[in-house]
Amino acid sequence: MVIITYNEEKNIARCIQSVKDIADEIVVLDSFSKDNTKQICESLGATFYEHAFDGHIQQKNRAITYATYPHILSLDADEALDETLKQSIITVKNNWTHDGYYMNRLTNYCGHWVKHCNWYPDTKLRLWDSRKGAWTGINPHDKYELHDGDHNTKHIKGDILHYSFNSVADHYKQVEYFTNISSKAYFDKGKKAPLYKLMINPIAKFIDHYLLHVGFLDGKAGFLISKISAYATYLKYKKLRNLYQK
Numbered sequence: 001m002v003i004i005t006y007n008e009e010k011n012i013a014r015c016i017q018s019v020k021d022i023a024d025e026i027v028v029l030d031s032f033s034k035d036n037t038k039q040i041c042e043s044l045g046a047t048f049y050e051h052a053f054d055g056h057i058q059q060k061n062r063a064i065t066y067a068t069y070p071h072i073l074s075l076d077a078d079e080a081l082d083e084t085l086k087q088s089i090i091t092v093k094n095n096w097t098h099d100g101y102y103m104n105r106l107t108n109y110c111g112h113w114v115k116h117c118n119w120y121p122d123t124k125l126r127l128w129d130s131r132k133g134a135w136t137g138i139n140p141h142d143k144y145e146l147h148d149g150d151h152n153t154k155h156i157k158g159d160i161l162h163y164s165f166n167s168v169a170d171h172y173k174q175v176e177y178f179t180n181i182s183s184k185a186y187f188d189k190g191k192k193a194p195l196y197k198l199m200i201n202p203i204a205k206f207i208d209h210y211l212l213h214v215g216f217l218d219g220k221a222g223f224l225i226s227k228i229s230a231y232a233t234y235l236k237y238k239k240l241r242n243l244y245q246k
Helices: 012-019 037-043 056-064 083-094 168-188 195-212 215-245
Strands: 002-005 027-030 047-050 071-073 079-081 100-109 112-114 124-129 133-138 141-146 153-165
Touching: 002 012, 002 056, 012 037, 012 079, 027 037, 027 056, 037 047, 056 133, 056 141, 079 083, 083 100, 083 153, 100 215, 112 215, 124 141, 124 153, 133 168, 153 168, 168 215, 195 215
Parallel strands: 002 027, 027 047, 100 153
Antiparallel strands: 071 124, 079 153, 100 112, 100 124, 133 141
16 A cells, blocks of 8 residues: 655555455555655654655656555545455455456545545546556656557445545645646647637536536536636636746
8 A cells, every 4th residue: 555645644644444354464654754754654653754745647657666566546635445445455465366456436525425526436546566657747747558469457346435535625626736847748748739729628627527428427526626616627628828938
């Protein structure tokens, strides 16, 4: 089990406690937290390491190198396993037959479990043979991918429980932070931000989440998620345009 952290004292205990009965080891790679993350991790039996943060993808790949075993379960600090997923992982441990295992993620948004908005099932590859793949993507949106060639995967039952935002203010705060990272990553890759993307893509994002993926069935939470996701799309391209103008 591997986790990366930074100032996660509100979440990390729940995450570790959800896996401590099934994990052979719990490795935490921290970015020099200023709160009680380290003390909580060590009190719960995790092996704690520190390294300066240089990107989500880079840090997650680095964290794997601290693990003793090649078979890795990766969670974020604000995630935990439900009971069904725990049992599925135990079954896998007793008979490892695939290179990687996919699982669904269910997100809690301000106290509401989101079943629509393109937020569920939100399938993730989080259990794998670390010799067969690596974290990739564009920061901050990382994803684990198995290397090209022969590999097999399986989807297992149960959900990762994702405790995303306690308030709408937290959501906007994350949007500000993530769009700073993503716009810089896009800029570094030479991606452009034509005016039509600034105008059309946010509208398309809202329609996708709220109508095509029936976010309205999640009530107020669905509307807020769709609206803020559209705003995040706008802000990402706006910041990207600003980088080119500078």
